[in-house]
Amino acid sequence: MLIPNRNKEHKNEIKKPTLPLIILASICVIGTIGYKILWADYNATWMEAFYMTFITISTTGYREVHPVNNQIMIFTIIVSTLGISSLFYMFSILMENLFVYQFSETSIMKRRLKAVNRMENHIILVGFGRVGRIVADELQASGEKFVIIDNDLKVSKEIVDKHDWLTFEADASDNEVLKLAGIERAKSIIVATSNPAITVFVVLSARELNKSIFIVARADEDNAISKLEIAGANRIINPYSTGGHRLASIALNQHVIDFIDTTFSTKSVSLKIERYRLDENTKYNNKLLKDIDIRKHTGVTVIGIISGDDIKLSPDANTLVYACDELVAIGTKEQLIKFNNFLKD
Numbered sequence: 029m030l031i032p033n034r035n036k037e038h039k040n041e042i043k044k045p046t047l048p049l050i051i052l053a054s055i056c057v058i059g060t061i062g063y064k065i066l067w068a069d070y071n072a073t074w075m076e077a078f079y080m081t082f083i084t085i086s087t088t089g090y091r092e093v094h095p096v097n098n099q100i101m102i103f104t105i106i107v108s109t110l111g112i113s114s115l116f117y118m119f120s121i122l123m124e125n126l127f128v129y130q131f132s133e134t135s136i137m138k139r140r141l142k143a144v145n146r147m148e149n150h151i152i153l154v155g156f157g158r159v160g161r162i163v164a165d166e167l168q169a170s171g172e173k174f175v176i177i178d179n180d181l182k183v184s185k186e187i188v189d190k191h192d193w194l195t196f197e198a199d200a201s202d203n204e205v206l207k208l209a210g211i212e213r214a215k216s217i218i219v220a221t222s223n224p225a226i227t228v229f230v231v232l233s234a235r236e237l238n239k240s241i242f243i244v245a246r247a248d249e250d251n252a253i254s255k256l257e258i259a260g261a262n263r264i265i266n267p268y269s270t271g272g273h274r275l276a277s278i279a280l281n282q283h284v285i286d287f288i289d290t291t292f293s294t295k296s297v298s299l300k301i302e303r304y305r306l307d308e309n310t311k312y313n314n315k316l317l318k319d320i321d322i323r324k325h326t327g328v329t330v331i332g333i334i335s336g337d338d339i340k341l342s343p344d345a346n347t348l349v350y351a352c353d354e355l356v357a358i359g360t361k362e363q364l365i366k367f368n369n370f371l372k373d
Contacts, residue, residue, distance in 0.1 A: 043125060048118035055114060056081055059107040066103060070094040080104075085111030141208060143194055147173055148213045154200040154230050155221035156184050159246060159267055163220055164193065170300075171361070175209045201229035206237055216242040219261075224252045228259050235260030302364050303334065303356040304371055310351050312371070318345035326366040328359030 059081030064072055076093045083090050084107050096104070150173040153163055160176070161184065167174045168191065176193055177200040178184075188195055198205040200221075211217070211234060219230045224247065231245050245261040247253050248268065256264050306312060312320050322330055333340045333347065334354040340347060349355070357367055 043121050045118045045121045048114050048121065051114040052085075052111065052118065055085065055107060055111045059084065059111070062103050062107070063100075066100050067094045081107060081111075084108045085115065087112065140194060140196065144175060144208065144210045147175070147210050149215040150174055150210060150213070152177065152206070152209050152211065152214050152217040152234075154178070154217065154219045155246070156181060156188075156195075157220070157222060159222075160220040161187060163218055164191075168193075177205060177209055201226055201233055203233050203237060206230075206233055211237045211241065214238065214241055216244065219243065219245040221246065222248060224249065224255075227252070228255050231256055231259040231261050299358055300361060300364060301331070301356065301358050302367075303332075303354045304368055305354045306349070306351055306371060308351050310371070312349055313351040315349055316345065317343060317347050317349060320349065322355075322357070322367065322370065326359070326370050327363040328357040328367045330355050330357050332356035 056078070060074065060078045063077035063080045064074060067077070072094055080093055082088070084104055087108070092100075151167060152175050153160060153167065154177045156164070156176050156178040160178070164174070164176060174194070176188070176195040177198060178195070179197065179199050181188060181195055181197045196205060196209060198208075200206060200209075200219075217230075217234045219227050219234075221227050221230070227245055227247070231243055234241060234243055242263075243261045244263045244265060245256045245259075247256055247264050247266050250266070253264050253266075317330060322328060330343060331341065332355075333343050333349065334356065335350060335352075355371070357364065359367065
């Protein structure tokens with residue numbers, strides 16, 4: 029989803045008070061020179077002349093520093109009129125800019141909420157640090173709809189603006205913030221914050237608001253894993269441990285890892301693996317895989333069947349499928365879309 033860049037929103041609306049400032053400065057200079065000349069007989073100083081100009085423009089109302097004649101009265105009226113007009117002009121521009129800024133902020137938030145309200149089966153990404161940015165890149169490359177929540181996006185503003193990602197700068201442990209991000213309609217939430225306490229709070233809140241949502245949580249320390257499991261996380265990932273295992277795997281099985289990376293590359297979107305849960309009233313209940321003939325109709329290959337705690341890998345054609353089973357299939361993005369639609373029919 030695209031949200032208008034805040035800078036783009038204001039670019040053609042915010043006015044610079046350059047002209048009124050130039051006018052005001054010019055009046056101050058002219059007024060100072062004028063009073064200096066008009067009070068030449070009294071040996072007025074430049075400071076006295078500027079002081080008189082200032083109290084005239086600002087309507088402060090202190091007494092004159094030297095006697096006033098008709099010429100000085102007329103000059104004072106002119107300086108006062110022009111000076112006050114330039115001040116009002118400048119203040120009007122500043123107030124207009126303030127109104128435009130506040131209106132734009134409200135408008136942007138309304139657009140964000142409207143965009144999120146149209147979302148279903150999207151992903152919520154909490155935390156936009158180094159790990160979160162990588163996750164966001166992967167989600168975008170895979171074509172997923174997602175929302176980013178982070179309490180400080182100023183550091184990452186350039187990245188967010190570049191991609192026009194849908195973001196909320198707020199505390200994700202607040203239930204109301206998660207509701208604004210569409211937690212009730214989201215299919216999963218990724219909690220990528222580095223603070224273990226915040227991660228636990230967010231997982232608890234997410235599980236409370238959506239009992240069926242799939243929660244992936246980051247845990248930098250092993251002692252946080254049990255807490256996150258109790259809180260309701262479905263998968264817990266230690267990025268450092270995962271990175272270490274991957275480094276070792278590449279060193280030990282270079283060609284195998286290269287093959288997997290090439291085949292399942294998110295950026296090229298060659299092949300993907302997804303799982304689909306059959307409905308309770310599915311017409312495929314108690315049927316053999318060969319009778320359903322998923323490969324013929326969709327092109328995907330079923331590589332596993334999850335039935336409760338029982339997992340069947342590489343099921344053959346004579347394997348029975350029951351309602352509420354989860355079918356794990358491999359195929360291209362287009363084939364998997366056909367697969368999901370086929371099982372819904």
